[in-house]
Amino acid sequence: MPSNSATVRHVALDAPLLLLAYGLLHLVDGLDGAYGPGLAQNLSYLAFLAAMVLFGVFAAAVRPLVPPGARTVAAIAATVTLAGTACFLWAIAGDLTGAFPDATPVRIAGLLLLALGMLTLLGLLVAARRTPAWSPLLFGAGIAAIIINVGYLPLGALIILAALAPLARPAPSRVVPAARRAPTGMEVKRLERVASK
Template sequence: MSSNSVIVRRTAVAAPALMFGYGVLRFLDGRDGDRGNGPAWDAGHVAFFAAMVLFGVLAVALRPIAPAWARRTGTVAATLALAGVGCFLWVIAGDLSEGFREAAPLPEALRTGGAALFPLGMLMLLGLLVAARRAPVWSPLLFGAGIAAITVNLDLLPIASLVILAALAPLARRDDAADRRDDAHARGGDVAGRGGDVAGRGGRHAARRYENNAPVREVSREAVRAHFKAAI
């Protein structure tokens, strides 16, 4: 299995970092007791929008890392995460644009449970990575704790974002063990290929020696028969 891709490593850091930025800007926007319709509000929601886009990219990039025996489950998990991301983006776009919110309100069914599909899908993906030994057991636990903190109180968003960042931190590191396995496998294939070339060259050399020696043996037999007839 190959090392974590560049996309996985970068989005695992950038997505929670942007969410942290949204939490800080949301806190700054609410210092006057009124949230909304301000530069901090708009900038924070843009950061949140970008964070959710990157979470969606991360979910798609994690699916191929799932164990081979759980590829279908990985596909389902990534699909759930993307559906939840879509609901989040819909709500954020409505917060940024009143016209969009009035023209395309989020259906009530998606408003109540659609966003929950994102953490559900991500927890499934992280669980599959734990099964594949590509993430520690505490990674999905920390991720779930961060999501729970946001659910309890949005004011905990900065702290929850740092918890989620810690949960995804193992994905931001190169999987050196996997790289060593891949390098060893590649070296083994090269050695086997070189061995086959050597064997092939040896076989061709032996064939040429046989062909070169065959006439000599034939001449030698003719000489023996001629010598025998002369002796008779």
């Protein structure tokens, strides 16, 4: 089994950690009873933007890890994930520039597309024995926490981090048994005595 690429290993940690940073900064931004404008809001959007970009990178990077017969499904799932991240990037750009008055439908579409694509990819990775069966279940639970209440975003990010953590480790390589050592002279004589009996 080939090792997970360095890209997959890093992005599996970095994307949910940036999502966690976004959630925490969002909470800090709302401590005064209102959200933005200000430094906390701008930093939260930058963390969210980076997280979405990395989820897109993750979707593209894990495609080679799925079984060969499922590469078409993986390509479709990666495209759906990228469409979800594009929706989020468009919504973030609108929030930062004020160009789009209400990006809520785009955010909802982005969340659904991202969840559908990522869950499919994780399911394929379970089939390839690259992740445990609980990985997509945890990812779905993390998304559900975010859908229930945006205030649960840090919790959802931690759950997603746990879901992707198995991919942050290199895949175990098969151990090739070491060559058997040559028998010593005493062992050869003992074998010869046993054979002669």
